[in-house]
Amino acid sequence: MLLSSLRRARVLQLTLAVIKPDAVAHPLILEALHQRILENDFLIVRKKDLIWRIGDSERFYAEHEGRFFYQRLVEFMSSGPMRAYILAREDAITRWRELMGPTKVYRARYTSPSTIRAQYGLTDTRNTTHGSDSEESAKREIAFFFPEFSAEQWLEE
Ligand code: ADP
DSSP, X not given: OHHHHHHHTTOOEEEEEEEOHHHHXXXXXXXXXXXXHHHTTOEEEEEEEEOOOHHHHHHHTGGGTTSTTHHHHHHHHTSSOEEEEXXXXXXXXXXXXXXXXXXXXXXXXXXXXXXXXXXXXXXXXXXXXXXXXXXXXXXXXXXXXXXXXXXXXXXXX
16 A cells, blocks of 8 residues: 555656676575675665576676776676566665675775775676666666566556
């Protein structure tokens, strides 16, 4: 009842969160990250375990084509299972990015040691999690991972 009124009032924002292959490879880290999502009052709208082909990584990260880390990034993202979530809460996009911390793991460890990337990240590429960075990218990325999902329908449910 409460949930449906929050949805209808458009208080809940949706974001896409991904646990990358470096973290999914370690069941305890995967579980810790799942708990972290729940502890931070995110509602799990959808959850999916999947493996990308290299072409999926290339399409998803097309904006980074030509950067020095691009090849490393696309190979890493298709190197093993990932877990994708559609998460909802107030300010979901910002809150999830705050929890993840800075892109670069060593910067994260120095500036924000309690963040996910600081605690679990291995390198600047193998940095544990992804999160959409704007409403526009959340829409695009949710459609990329969950093509069958309709935000409009979910908000009306
Ligand atoms: P974010 O994931 O924090 O939104 P970006 O969109 O800039 O960051 O980069 C996408 C992903 O590419 C990062 O999460 C990381 O895996 C990789 N990456 C970004 N910058 C670097 C870098 N300087 N060196 C190595 N890998 C990088």
